Amino acid sequence: NIRTVSGVAYGTRTNEVGDAIDPTAILTGTWAQNQTVTATLLVTTGGSFLEAELRLNSTMTAHSCAGYEILYEIVGTIAIVRWNGPLANYTFLASTVNIPGRAGAGGLITGDVLKATNVNGTITAYLNDVQIAQTTDSTFTAGAPGIGLNTYSTGDNTTYGYSDFTATDGGSTPYCFDKF
Numbered sequence: 367n368i369r370t371v372s373g374v375a376y377g378t379r380t381n382e383v384g385d386a387i388d389p390t391a392i393l394t395g396t397w398a399q400n401q402t403v404t405a406t407l408l409v410t411t412g413g414s415f416l417e418a419e420l421r422l423n424s425t426m427t428a429h430s431c432a433g434y435e436i437l438y439e440i441v442g443t444i445a446i447v448r449w450n451g452p453l454a455n456y457t458f459l460a461s462t463v464n465i466p467g468r469a470g471a472g473g474l475i476t477g478d479v480l481k482a483t484n485v486n487g488t489i490t491a492y493l494n495d496v497q498i499a500q501t502t503d504s505t506f507t508a509g510a511p512g513i514g515l516n517t518y519s520t521g522d523n524t525t526y527g528y529s530d531f532t533a534t535d536g537g538s539t540p541y542c543f544d545k546f
Contacts, residue, residue, distance in 0.1 A: 367391075368515060374408050376527040377515030388417065388516035390431065392424045392509075398535035399423065399507040400485050405532075407478045409440060411525035416440040418474070418526065419514030420482040422489065423506035429453050433509045436482040436491045436499075440526055442468030446489055446501050460501040465493055511535075 367378045368391040377389035403420045417437050424433025435447040439462075446460035468474060474493075481492040487504035490497055511533035515526070534540035 368513065374527040374529055375513065375515070375531070376524055377517060388419065388435075388514045390419070390421065390424075390426065390512060390514040392421060392426050392433075392512035393533060393541060395510065397423075397508070397510045398537070399487075400483075401511045401533065401535050402481065402483045403511045403513070403531075403533045404479060404481045405513055405528040406530045407438075407474055407476060407480060407526065408529045409474060409476050409478075409526045415517060416526055417514070417516040418480060418528070419516065420480055420491075421510075421512035421514060422482055422484045423509035424449070424512055425509045433506050434459075434482075434484065434489055434503070435514065436480075436489070437462075438465075438474060438480055438491075438493070440474050442470065442473040444491055444493075444499050446491060446499055448503055448505060450505075459489070459503050460491075460499050463499065465498050468493070511541075 367389040368375050369378050401422045420436040422434040430451045431449045432451045437445045442465045443462050445462040448457045448459050479494050483490045488502050491499040532540055
């Protein structure tokens with residue numbers, strides 16, 4: 367439930383009310399545990415309750431989402447979350463913290479590069495190649511990378527998205543879109 371318009375990936379959530387119904391896209395295929403995801407942000411209007419999410423080691427089936435979510439809020443905060451499978455069953459592995467120089471100072475902006483890695487169970491989040499959060503968890507060693515873009519019922523999901531995306535597991539050919 368991610369859509370593309372004019373080369374940008376956007377979330378599709380409109381006025382649904384409820385927890386854990388984030389628009390998400392997970393790649394297919396077989397992926398190794400060690401994964402890297404990079405995406406470039408496009409923000410036309412900031413605001414609260416807008417989440418840009420990178421996914422690692424993730425699987426999705428009806429009413430189930432498992433894997434790791436690196437949750438960047440457009441207002442300038444970040445958290446690392448483990449989705450445990452059943453709907454609305456998730457665990458914060460690294461609590462929400464302010465991104466230095468961004469929270470309360472304009473937040474995330476167009477051109478910011480979000481990056482997340484899982485290297486042998488160490489999950490690390492970056493903003494513009496600067497490490498901003500890290501935790502360890504070895505619950506998920508399979509699954510694929512992906513993206514999410516969530517806005518709560520009061521937000522507008524057309525005000526932010528991704529202009530490009532790359533994922534790799536260290537293989538010789540990364541998966542990438544220069545433009546969606």
